[in-house]
Amino acid sequence: LACRPHLDRRPQRLAVIDDFLQPGGYVEPPQRERGYRDDDEIILDVRGLSKSFDVREGLFGKRQFHAVKDVSFKLAKGKTLGIVGESGSGKTTVGLTLVRLHQASGGQALFHGQDLLGMDAKAFHAYKRRIQIIFQNPYASLNPRFTVEQILSEPMQLHGIGRDGGERRKLAQELLDKVGMPAGALQKYPHEFSGGQRQRIAIARCLTLKPEVLI
Structure with a gap:
């Protein structure tokens, strides 16, 4: 206490x-x-973020459900921001919309001055490495057919991190150490771990790309 x-x-x-x-x-x-200092660098500036979903009503009707409405906040480099709200208030939708897994209905998300929500898919591809998200469900976010080494090495291979498999294996081991996982975990599969351990692996996977923003 x-x-x-x-x-x-x-x-x-x-x-x-x-x-x-x-x-x-x-x-x-x-x-x-507490709070911001005048010399803080604002890395993410979200302005008026909104997300609505079409919901069916009856046989042919539909209505709009406003999951997120006019959300604004700033995130300073090197700091943590917590969004607090009851279940169903739209916290997860905010995160998924920022990484464009949902298409925003309105607003801006300025990352180093560039609007993530307004750019096309090709332009956004360059930002995927710099903004990563840890999903809530550790049982669904890891490929059950991959070993932990494959899970951690795949994003490094896709983004050209590490000269070869040996260097990527070494980086993967260092990340496991960072999240408190044993050395023998590399050759195991997700089903061999508890939910908390799987979430640590998911965090390590995000850190492989050295993101500037972690959701």
């Missing part, structure tokens, strides 16, 4: 249980200011 974050102050990192088991007790790290 003592690890819970406080609303009135923001330390440089959150406390963990081990902090309170150390000799001398817990010493809170220095404070970090």
